[in-house]
Amino acid sequence: MLLDHLRIPDDLWSHENMRTALGTRDIGAVFRLLARHTGASQTRIGAAVGLEQGYISRIIAGRKVTSIDVLERIADGCGMPDEARMTLGLAPRRQAYRPVMASRPPGGQSDVPANRSWHDDVRAAAQLWKGDVNRRDMLRQAAFGSAGYTLPALRWFTAATPQPVAQEGRRTVGQPDIDTIREVTATYRRLDNQYGGGHARDNVVRYLHHEVTPLVTEGRYEPATGSRLLAAVAELTQLAGWQAYDMAEHGRAQRYLTHALDLARAADDAGLGAEILAAMSHQVTYLGHTAAGVDLARAARQTAQRAGLTVLTAEALVMEAHAHAAARDERACATALHRAEQALDRADRSSDPQWLGYFDEAYLSAKFGHCFHALGQHQQAERFAVRSLRMDERYVRGKAFNLALLATIHARRGEADRASAIGAQALTLTTQLRSARAVRYLRDLQTHLTAHRHRPAVRHFITRVDAALGRRR
Numbered sequence: 001m002l003l004d005h006l007r008i009p010d011d012l013w014s015h016e017n018m019r020t021a022l023g024t025r026d027i028g029a030v031f032r033l034l035a036r037h038t039g040a041s042q043t044r045i046g047a048a049v050g051l052e053q054g055y056i057s058r059i060i061a062g063r064k065v066t067s068i069d070v071l072e073r074i075a076d077g078c079g080m081p082d083e084a085r086m087t088l089g090l091a092p093r094r095q096a097y098r099p100v101m102a103s104r105p106p107g108g109q110s111d112v113p114a115n116r117s118w119h120d121d122v123r124a125a126a127q128l129w130k131g132d133v134n135r136r137d138m139l140r141q142a143a144f145g146s147a148g149y150t151l152p153a154l155r156w157f158t159a160a161t162p163q164p165v166a167q168e169g170r171r172t173v174g175q176p177d178i179d180t181i182r183e184v185t186a187t188y189r190r191l192d193n194q195y196g197g198g199h200a201r202d203n204v205v206r207y208l209h210h211e212v213t214p215l216v217t218e219g220r221y222e223p224a225t226g227s228r229l230l231a232a233v234a235e236l237t238q239l240a241g242w243q244a245y246d247m248a249e250h251g252r253a254q255r256y257l258t259h260a261l262d263l264a265r266a267a268d269d270a271g272l273g274a275e276i277l278a279a280m281s282h283q284v285t286y287l288g289h290t291a292a293g294v295d296l297a298r299a300a301r302q303t304a305q306r307a308g309l310t311v312l313t314a315e316a317l318v319m320e321a322h323a324h325a326a327a328r329d330e331r332a333c334a335t336a337l338h339r340a341e342q343a344l345d346r347a348d349r350s351s352d353p354q355w356l357g358y359f360d361e362a363y364l365s366a367k368f369g370h371c372f373h374a375l376g377q378h379q380q381a382e383r384f385a386v387r388s389l390r391m392d393e394r395y396v397r398g399k400a401f402n403l404a405l406l407a408t409i410h411a412r413r414g415e416a417d418r419a420s421a422i423g424a425q426a427l428t429l430t431t432q433l434r435s436a437r438a439v440r441y442l443r444d445l446q447t448h449l450t451a452h453r454h455r456p457a458v459r460h461f462i463t464r465v466d467a468a469l470g471r472r473r
Helices: 016-023 027-036 042-049 053-058 068-078 082-087 119-132 137-138 146-158 175-195 202-218 225-248 249-264 270-286 290-307 310-326 330-346 359-374 378-388 396-412 416-430 436-452 455-467
Strands: none
Touching: 016 027, 016 082, 027 042, 042 053, 042 068, 042 455, 053 137, 053 146, 068 082, 068 146, 119 202, 119 225, 119 249, 146 270, 175 202, 175 225, 175 396, 202 225, 225 249, 225 436, 249 270, 270 290, 270 310, 290 310, 290 378, 310 330, 310 359, 330 359, 359 378, 359 396, 359 455, 378 396, 396 416, 396 436, 416 455, 436 455
């Protein structure tokens, strides 16, 4: 299991040697003490804290850990009590959920989030939707942290068998209600692909709050209907998170994707869970948290395999490859890409879920192009970027991304005029979108071309970008 917990003795954190190790941030000593007192191998410790065994080995051998994200992940994965966290120099959790290895009375019930009922998940999601509608500014400013995905992934893997999703409410909920949610989701997903995440996100959130909340909190449904209902709601919640991600509202996106994963778990929908974990990997890799990107992609792959969906396994492997490429790990990237191709060759696409329609040859080529671009292999990157443009024209945002990728590859190869011409095509599409990611890709291209602005074609392109998107400050 990728994310698993260690059974750490309650008093270990108060040992003098442990307190000394924490106070000096000697994580190698912390891991040696954990191994000694729990009997855990390096692989098991790595699984608990979401790090690869090889990295654990290097830390034990003396490598220093200075990244706050990594320290947070270690603290969360080990279930450090607040006193230990503060000794390590981290903020206390206080009201946050405490992992299963935290101190509790003998024979007492664990307060791990994985033990929450589906009612708790629904109430928490409904509160998010309501808060987003009524206090939009507060949620927009929510902070993102890659460690914030650790506990949701832990819940996904360690939760008990989902409880029956059934309740006695005031109104009967049936398949027509579920079909309506799915149709609404399909419509907004199409608009998202055509016009960007900012085009209809507010409408999605209002629909969740005003229409979906009464169904899930006040409806009457039996288990089979209840599971289908929560799966449909999870899919729409994921879309709202994806739209926030596209608009660079990363803290808000993280909250939506986390709740979507919880709802998918309650619905016992492993396929959708794998897709959401892959989306989490996509976001953290985009933000530069490559180790978390690898972990979440592997979690998605393991879940996809459990669901028996080979095409989702291929998608997860592509996400893992991109995270490896962003970390400049050429060998690991190549291995993951090869396995993705093999998985896709075996996949039966006849029964793909509706939400997986975007994963086609063009999308795969784009991801390959991004991988080779990140690794500096420009010839290979160009070949796949060109192939990615043989795509469904309804995916306007995707085409803007792919054009920007191809233009940037040409810029990196010193082909400034060609990059400017292709970049102009990307700019034309981007001006039709409300997508912070599309803008970022154009701004990155603009940066790559700055050294060539003495060339008329480049100068004209940069002027067009500033006129359309605003002059950079």
